[in-house]
Amino acid sequence: MAASVAKSRSLPGLLAQAALVVLVLALPLALDPNGYALFVATQLGVFVIAAIGLNLLAGYAGQVSLGHGAFIAIGAYATALLTVDHGWSFWLAALAGVVLSALMGVLMALPSFRLSTWYFAFITLAFAQVFEKMIVEWRGLTKGFAGVVGVQPPSVFGHVLDPAGVYWLVAVIAIIGFWLVNNLIRSRFGRGFVAVRDAPAAAQAAGASPARLKMLAFVIAACFAGVAGAFFAVQKTVVTPDDFTAEFSIFFLLTVVLGGLGTRWGPVVGALVFFLVPELLTGLESWRMMVYGAALLALMLFAPHGLVGAARSLFDRLRPKQTEPAAQPAETVPPEAAHVERPAISGLALEVKDLRKSFGGVVALGGVDLSVRPGTCAAIVGPNGSGKTTLLNVVGAYYRRDAGQVLLGGRETKGLSPQQIAGEGLGRTFQTPRLLGELTVLDNVLLGAYRRERASLAGTMLRLPAAASETARLRAEAMELLAFVGVADRADDLASETPHGHQRLVEIARALMGGARLIMLDEPAAGLSMTELDRLEQLIRRILALGATVVIVEHHLDLVASIASHVTVLDRGVVLASGAPQAVFADATVMAAYMGERALNEQAPGQAADDAATGDVSRPRPAPVEGA
Numbered sequence: 001m002a003a004s005v006a007k008s009r010s011l012p013g014l015l016a017q018a019a020l021v022v023l024v025l026a027l028p029l030a031l032d033p034n035g036y037a038l039f040v041a042t043q044l045g046v047f048v049i050a051a052i053g054l055n056l057l058a059g060y061a062g063q064v065s066l067g068h069g070a071f072i073a074i075g076a077y078a079t080a081l082l083t084v085d086h087g088w089s090f091w092l093a094a095l096a097g098v099v100l101s102a103l104m105g106v107l108m109a110l111p112s113f114r115l116s117t118w119y120f121a122f123i124t125l126a127f128a129q130v131f132e133k134m135i136v137e138w139r140g141l142t143k144g145f146a147g148v149v150g151v152q153p154p155s156v157f158g159h160v161l162d163p164a165g166v167y168w169l170v171a172v173i174a175i176i177g178f179w180l181v182n183n184l185i186r187s188r189f190g191r192g193f194v195a196v197r198d199a200p201a202a203a204q205a206a207g208a209s210p211a212r213l214k215m216l217a218f219v220i221a222a223c224f225a226g227v228a229g230a231f232f233a234v235q236k237t238v239v240t241p242d243d244f245t246a247e248f249s250i251f252f253l254l255t256v257v258l259g260g261l262g263t264r265w266g267p268v269v270g271a272l273v274f275f276l277v278p279e280l281l282t283g284l285e286s287w288r289m290m291v292y293g294a295a296l297l298a299l300m301l302f303a304p305h306g307l308v309g310a311a312r313s314l315f316d317r318l319r320p321k322q323t324e325p326a327a328q329p330a331e332t333v334p335p336e337a338a339h340v341e342r343p344a345i346s347g348l349a350l351e352v353k354d355l356r357k358s359f360g361g362v363v364a365l366g367g368v369d370l371s372v373r374p375g376t377c378a379a380i381v382g383p384n385g386s387g388k389t390t391l392l393n394v395v396g397a398y399y400r401r402d403a404g405q406v407l408l409g410g411r412e413t414k415g416l417s418p419q420q421i422a423g424e425g426l427g428r429t430f431q432t433p434r435l436l437g438e439l440t441v442l443d444n445v446l447l448g449a450y451r452r453e454r455a456s457l458a459g460t461m462l463r464l465p466a467a468a469s470e471t472a473r474l475r476a477e478a479m480e481l482l483a484f485v486g487v488a489d490r491a492d493d494l495a496s497e498t499p500h501g502h503q504r505l506v507e508i509a510r511a512l513m514g515g516a517r518l519i520m521l522d523e524p525a526a527g528l529s530m531t532e533l534d535r536l537e538q539l540i541r542r543i544l545a546l547g548a549t550v551v552i553v554e555h556h557l558d559l560v561a562s563i564a565s566h567v568t569v570l571d572r573g574v575v576l577a578s579g580a581p582q583a584v585f586a587d588a589t590v591m592a593a594y595m596g597e598r599a600l601n602e603q604a605p606g607q608a609a610d611d612a613a614t615g616d617v618s619r620p621r622p623a624p625v626e627g628a
């Protein structure tokens with residue numbers, strides 16, 4: 001996804017672009033009004049429509065389907081059979097084809113909930129092969145190899161379209177489809193798709209259901225394939241099993257890979273090159289598979305983001321570099337951050353009782369109790385493998401508990417999904433930041449608002465005024481939150497190109513964007529420099545000052561002693577000690593168990609508590625405890 005802020009375009013500019021598009025589209029008619037060029041161009045339009053849907057599914061939502069041809073076949077056969085055998089109008093028959101295709105999309109989505117990408121790809125390939133056989137064998141319906149002959153073109157306002165009319169209709173539908181999907185991928189749904197592809201746990205933390213998003217992507221892709229199938233039947237006038245081999249499905253995936261998976265223009269460029277170039281080079285027909293194979297290999301090696309990605313990086317390289325103002329060093333604390341006003345947050349209480357979780361024979365949590373008052377900061381510390389992250393994951397329902405209770409704001413959360421718990425006001429960050437690297441920092445924060453956004457799917461795709469104004473409002477809020485955490489200047493940078501310390505702050509902004517009333521921070525200080533650590537501490541203090549509850553898992557004991565009002569020490573899944581940090585860190589037995597005698601002697605842990613008591617937090621902090 002490109003930069004998140006939509007560029008405003010002038011009317012003359014838009015008109016010039018529209019005129020250019022019309023001119024390009026008119027080329028086949030000018031070259032050869034009723035002949036082969038028109039035939040190929042119409043077919044190309046049909047393939048573009050199908051590829052746009054597949055790009056959404058495979059490129060954005062990450063669901064690699066090798067069965068896309070089957071959905072096109074459903075649209076084509078439904079249209080052909082219903083118009084030829086039953087006398088339906090093209091429009092009704094095409095609608096039926098789209099609905100059938102969408103239903104098949106629902107079925108196809110089901111295994112994707114459980115299977116990893118490549119297992120799922122194999123299933124879809126098998127589906128394409130079975131479907132191909134089914135078309136041949138189910139002669140009573142499909143007429144076997146003979147196919148359905150004599151599909152008529154549609155009528156518009158009582159006029160039966162000639163080949164040029166069909167071509168223009170297909171072109172207009174392809175453009176509308178491109179626009180609809182473009183709007184979709186720039187919305188919360190698009191961010192959700194990318195999150196499902198790149199970081200499903202981040203999607204859940206934002207309140208998005210990966211299963212629902214996958215289902216949505218399948219249904220939309222199937223609808224596009226259904227539409228393409230209807231026009232495929234019209235354009236060819238004959239529909240036979242030979243049109244829908246498993247190879248046909250694979251070619252579609254290759255098309256979007258070639259163009260650039262998950263790029264807006266990928267399906268258009270891919271279809272253009274993949275289907276048009278061989279048509280122009282008919283002499284090379286018998287070499288086609290070899291050429292495709294070699295091209296794919298070269299692409300994977302030299303242009304993993306397809307032709308569009310390669311063109312984009314070439315453009316970036318050739319573009320004269322703007323002299324940017326001297327970049328602010330990543331470590332300085334932006335003064336404006338401290339002055340951003342945010343509304344008060346009504347913090348949630350957390351109560352954990354006798355929580356148990358085992359992985360096979362490993363007891364990760366052996367009956368943990370924890371009580372966090374609203375608006376306070378509770379820390380969980382303990383050596384590696386003591387169960388800290390598991391505790392967060394069970395509280396957030398990422399892992400199912402074996403036994404025990406989790407009460408959030410007094411409500412038992414048993415049976416709720418992570419996304420439902422996020423909706424209750426639980427936000428979180430991850431031990432390793434889970435940002436969507438291909439999206440901007442601003443888009444990553446906007447993902448947090450997934451559950452809060454109200455615009456419908458139709459409103460989003462059609463960019464209706466209500467959806468557009470909601471988007472503008474949320475963008476402003478996300479910018480404010482980026483300023484609050486101190487990284488507003490990074491809003492338009494790709495998350496993958498943002499320094500590690502900033503990524504941690506962006507994750508906190510994302511949690512706040514979701515309306516978190518209790519934020520769980522999993523080792524937020526890991527990998528931060530001293531200055532970044534101070535900055536993080538200030539931020540947590542400001543979040544607490546707003547009223548939110550904070551649960552922090554951390555190895556930096558000075559940070560813990562400074563901000564937490566309560567500490568729980570875990571060791572091998574059980575609570576070793578809990579209480580005020582000063583008291584817990586003063587307990588030599590606890591510290592010995594936590595750090596080992598040698599580290600204890602070296603680090604003088606009482607210093608952390610002393611610092612907290614005197615308010616002296618500016619002293620350079622010791623490194624986190626090695627091995628803790």
Ligand SMILES: Nc1ncnc2c1ncn2[C@@H]1O[C@H](COP(=O)(O)OP(=O)(O)OP(=O)(O)O)[C@@H](O)[C@H]1O
Nearest residue numbers: 359362364382383384385386387388389390391628
């Ligand atoms: N998904 C999992 N499958 C199997 N075992 C797991 C899983 N998650 C955690 N464990 C095991 O549970 C125990 C607790 O792990 P956990 O990650 O909660 O510890 P931790 O205190 O967070 O450690 P660290 O400080 O290294 O992050 C470890 O023995 C770990 O190997």
